[in-house]
Amino acid sequence: MKIPFSPPRVDSIIINEVTEALQSGWITTGPRTKQFENDLAKFCGGGKVLCLSSATSGLELVLRWFGVKEGDEVILPAYTYCATANVVVHCGAKPVFVDVNPDDFLISVKEIEKAITKNTKVIMPVDFGGMPCDYDEINALVNCKSSKSIFNPETEEQKKLGRILVLSDAAHSLGAWYKGKSTGVLTDITVFSFHAVKNLTTAEGGAIVFNMPESFSNEELYKWFNVFSLHGQSKDALAKLQVGGWKYDVSVAGFKANMTDVLASMGLVELKRYREDMLPRLRYIFERYSNALEQFEWALLPETETYDKISSYHIYSLRIKEFSEPMRDKLIAKLAEKEITTNVHFIPIPELSFYKEKGYCSDFYPIAKELFSNEISLPAYYDLKDVQIDYIIKSLLEEVEAIIKRS
Numbered sequence: 323m324k325i326p327f328s329p330p331r332v333d334s335i336i337i338n339e340v341t342e343a344l345q346s347g348w349i350t351t352g353p354r355t356k357q358f359e360n361d362l363a364k365f366c367g368g369g370k371v372l373c374l375s376s377a378t379s380g381l382e383l384v385l386r387w388f389g390v391k392e393g394d395e396v397i398l399p400a401y402t403y404c405a406t407a408n409v410v411v412h413c414g415a416k417p418v419f420v421d422v423n424p425d426d427f428l429i430s431v432k433e434i435e436k437a438i439t440k441n442t443k444v445i446m447p448v449d450f451g452g453m454p455c456d457y458d459e460i461n462a463l464v465n466c467k468s469s470k471s472i473f474n475p476e477t478e479e480q481k482k483l484g485r486i487l488v489l490s491d492a493a494h495s496l497g498a499w500y501k502g503k504s505t506g507v508l509t510d511i512t513v514f515s516f517h518a519v520k521n522l523t524t525a526e527g528g529a530i531v532f533n534m535p536e537s538f539s540n541e542e543l544y545k546w547f548n549v550f551s552l553h554g555q556s557k558d559a560l561a562k563l564q565v566g567g568w569k570y571d572v573s574v575a576g577f578k579a580n581m582t583d584v585l586a587s588m589g590l591v592e593l594k595r596y597r598e599d600m601l602p603r604l605r606y607i608f609e610r611y612s613n614a615l616e617q618f619e620w621a622l623l624p625e626t627e628t629y630d631k632i633s634s635y636h637i638y639s640l641r642i643k644e645f646s647e648p649m650r651d652k653l654i655a656k657l658a659e660k661e662i663t664t665n666v667h668f669i670p671i672p673e674l675s676f677y678k679e680k681g682y683c684s685d686f687y688p689i690a691k692e693l694f695s696n697e698i699s700l701p702a703y704y705d706l707k708d709v710q711i712d713y714i715i716k717s718l719l720e721e722v723e724a725i726i727k728r729s
């Protein structure tokens with residue numbers, strides 16, 4: 323029974339919508355992208371949404387807009403995907419990694435507090451696996467007197483905000499809840515990913531949600547970023563195409579990171595059935611795993627619901643108590659022999675060559691290091707069948723017991 327890790331849901335409804343977009347005569351950014359943006363804002367319960375080619379480009383555009391540059395520091399968890407850190411490097415600024423909580427993989431607010439300096443411009447919390455970070459505490463931290471008093475604003479935007487910006491990497495957490503609010507409106511700016519393995523996919527894609535304090539206009543930010551993501555050109559392709567509308571100007575040397583209507587058509591379908599269809603299915607799969615595994619002393623199950631949070635069930639991050647890294651790797655190899663693809667989320671960023679060579683060392687992030695050593699992510703996707711779930715559980719139990727016996 324061949325089981326991939328996270329194939330996208332591509333059914334006839336998706337194929338029909340994509341075909342319609344292709345046949346519509348408009349394939350790049352246009353009406354479908356704009357519709358998807360509006361639907362996303364409704365879905366989040368507020369904010370203004372701009373769709374882009376990836377979450378990575380969304381994160382980078384925000385850092386660039388805020389004026390993050392050499393000498394600045396951006397605080398982020400050591401336990402994330404490399405994109406969160408790479409965009410900081412692109413801007414010439416310094417990624418300042420902090421450790422995560424041992425129980426939920428999320429950035430530790432205590433560690434953020436210790437890491438804030440006069441150079442800190444942005445904090446990028448990551449909603450690991452689909453669980454929102456502790457946003458009330460993080461927002462309180464950037465608004466408290468002591469962090470505001472050392473904040474050193476250098477650009478117009480920084481002066482206007484008067485404090486550290488909170489930019490949420492919500493690549494995993496579309497549709498998750500925090501204190502009754504949806505991700506997207508929990509902090510200043512949120513970025514979602516629609517990459518092929520994410521819960522909602524447009525093959526490649528991302529979105530920025532602007533939810534800035536009142537001194538900013540989310541509408542104006544949307545307009546500015548729209549231009550910034552299209553070469554800084556004063557007119558987009560659709561506007562230029564209007565009769566006699568050829569002339570344009572360039573106000574800033576912008577990026578090229580727009581979403582296309584072909585891909586937005588996938589997002590439109592998926593978003594419509596996300597809350598009622600996709601999330602319940604993922605939740606069901608998570609519950610099947612947890613119900614089968616909770617009786618085993620060695621199984622550390624991922625948190626998916628607490629008194630104030632509900633996950634979007636993106637990564638089933640199982641940890642196996644007392645497993646060393648080689649034992650975990652052995653388990654992955656054994657499952658692969660049974661044609662079950664699993665994964666590890668994540669290699670702590672300071673372990674990656676580029677960051678190591680810059681002098682980062684994962685020894686400073688003992689919790690991230692420990693979480694990584696015995697984590698294994700199990701397949702979870704819409705089309706995963708019950709018999710496949712049972713096969714995964716049966717194989718996992720056999721292989722874990724065999725590895726424990728041999729050790």
Ligand SMILES: *Cc1c(COP(=O)(O)O)cnc(C)c1O
Nearest residue numbers: 376377378403405493515516517
């Ligand atoms: C996938 C992912 C990203 C990048 O998303 P793209 O849309 O591929 O750019 C960023 N952060 C995290 C935590 C991710 O898992």
